[in-house]
Amino acid sequence: MTDAIDTVACPTFDDLGLPAKIVDKLAQNGVTIPFPIQAATIPDAIAGRDVLGCGRTGSGKTLAFGLPVLVRAAERRAAARRPRALVLVPTRELAHQVRDALEPYAHTLGVRVGDVVGGSSYTRQINELRRGVDVLVATPGRLSDLIEQGACELDDVVVSVLDEADQMCDMGFMPQVSELLDQVREGGQTLLFSATLDGDVDKLVRRYMTDPKTHSVDPPVSQVATMEHHLLKVLPRDKTRIITQIAARDGRTILFVRSKHRADTISEQLVNAGVPAASLHGGKTQSVRTKTLAKFREGRIQALVATDVAARGIHVDGIDLVVNVDLPTGHKDYLHRGGRTARAGESGRVVSIVAPNQRRQARRLLSDAGVDAKQHLVNPGDELLAEVTGAREPSWEPWVEPPEPERPRRGRGGPRHRRGGYGRPRGDRRESEDRRGRSPRGEYGQHAEHGQRGERRPPREDRPWRGEDRRGGGRKPYQRNGERQRPGTSRH
Known part of the structure; x- marks a missing residue:
């Protein structure tokens, strides 16, 4: 296996075979000229070939494999617990980075992107898989756990991506990665991106890729x-x-x-x-x-x-x-x-x-x-x-982290205040009309017909009942030991 050095870069994304919606979205985000790794690998990936991309970190590999994966996943919706595309990454942070980078373009194509990583809620991830995820970004350990629980199956995966493959091998994920790729549909497309192609990475290439098109466009770090x-x-x-x-x-x-x-x-x-x-x-x-x-x-x-x-x-x-x-x-x-x-x-x-x-x-x-x-x-x-x-002398006074600005919580009635529930603070309600058109509230919260502003509410035994017995006949006071009870209730 030899690396082909690509030197010709495509001037724009229009010539790479991407849908017009994706090209327009890229332009809206200010991305008009592809990086070399993107220009080299996207046409082959869209054509369905296995692609082996060798490039350093930060060379634009996420969109290089992500855009073709979204195009492939948009062909058909995924069933519950059965994603159609799988992206394996070594760390949680990288999984979140890949997911966030792909979501704007996934929304354009109507593709659902989900993530499965350690340190996050099992329940959230299981529910997300149950609703159906077209492109699943996952760390090997958590995905293996969910498969053992029956929450996910890889039989419908048509395209698999190994991002930062050398890091996954260095971190000891080689057995889990092999086990996951063995469950993917036979004959599917495989995209592998790595900074180096030696050791266990070469074993993955030989075992799971068929006549891969190799692109090495970026020098080592x-x-x-x-x-x-x-x-x-x-x-x-x-x-x-x-x-x-x-x-x-x-x-x-x-x-x-x-x-x-x-x-x-x-x-x-x-x-x-x-x-x-x-x-x-x-x-x-x-x-x-x-x-x-x-x-x-x-x-x-x-x-x-x-x-x-x-x-x-x-x-x-x-x-x-x-x-x-x-x-x-x-x-x-x-x-x-x-x-x-x-x-x-x-x-x-x-x-x-x-x-x-x-x-x-x-x-x-x-x-x-x-x-x-x-x-x-x-x-x-x-x-x-x-x-x-650029070193300089610090202040030598302990740094105290400033508190984060409070974000107002919103409900059906607007911002939620610490007192007064949803809507206005409690003090403003005295000058307002009740929502259902009733008279203004008094000082202690009662309506005007139950007491004027500044007066206390009448004793409980003197209050009128709210509503009547459904069988008619007006209110029916119930008494036990001198206490009034609501109709239809019992202490036994």
Whole structure:
């Protein structure tokens, strides 16, 4: 199997065979010129061929496989619990990213897109599958669980997609991926996108793809012209302060560490130094991870301390610096970390911080990744450190996260207030007419005919009954021990 290098790019989406509705929607979103990976793979995917796309993270692969999948899924509606297209991804964050990227175009074609990921409600996902999902975006573990419960079947899947296949294999999903693909309809179309094609990825290609059309249009991360690589040599006693100064820079920064504990510890140190920061790792619930990413994307926090597993699949625009606080275990992890910056033609820098006893390991790692990194010996507060990373001195006053703005809850009567139920606050009702046209309410909530404003309600035994007995004859007071009871009720 050899990679074909494509150099001819299609000028617009009109020539790729996509429906006019999709082309118009792309134009509305400001997408008129396809990325090279999209121009190369979309025509073959629409034609029904198996496609093998090799490209780095952030090269536009989601729409490259997503648009043809939507076109195929629009041919016929899916039955309950039986999706017609399957997209397997390694992480929850990537699943949400793929789903959100495809939904505008799915709505245009009337295609339903659903997601099945760990950390989310089983009930919601089962109900969504029961209603029918045309394109299912899933992580292998949760999908296998739902299939065992009988909530999903893959017999009707006509097109399967493996996104970030190398990451799924590196994370140990190879047995589950193989088990899921064995349940897909025989003879279906398979699209596989990966940054590398070695090891287990090659096994997947040979086992599940038939005469795939191979497109390799993007260089590896290490060869991206807009990305710089730097190796910062520091003394162990200075490492914490240098990390803090780098994180205090202007702009969004991702700092990678090896463990959950390290992520929490470093983020806490940054917050105490006055840097808006948060940690992201697999030990946090899905809701917390989603909120943290939203804050980072919106600029409410400027430094994200993450582990490799949690950060894979994150797509946040405007990240121009990636910091390897802890060196990755292998060159693939280095490339994936670097893929968070310099996306879609933007510029970015990857900085690795090493102590004296890590220099040999760092040189071997960069050599395996094919990276030519500039090496610097830096100290806290150096002009060279500021020039390379934009580091600056933090305020050293603990950062306190501002409260999120309250969003008014709406009901049938308008905004819901803390007091007074739906509609206006309770105090405004005294000057208003009742909705059913009755007279204004008094001070204690009674109607005018039951007492004037400022008067207390009459005692219970003196109040008239509301309504009459259905059998006629007016009201029938019931008494027991001197207490009046409602008609038709009994204490026994």
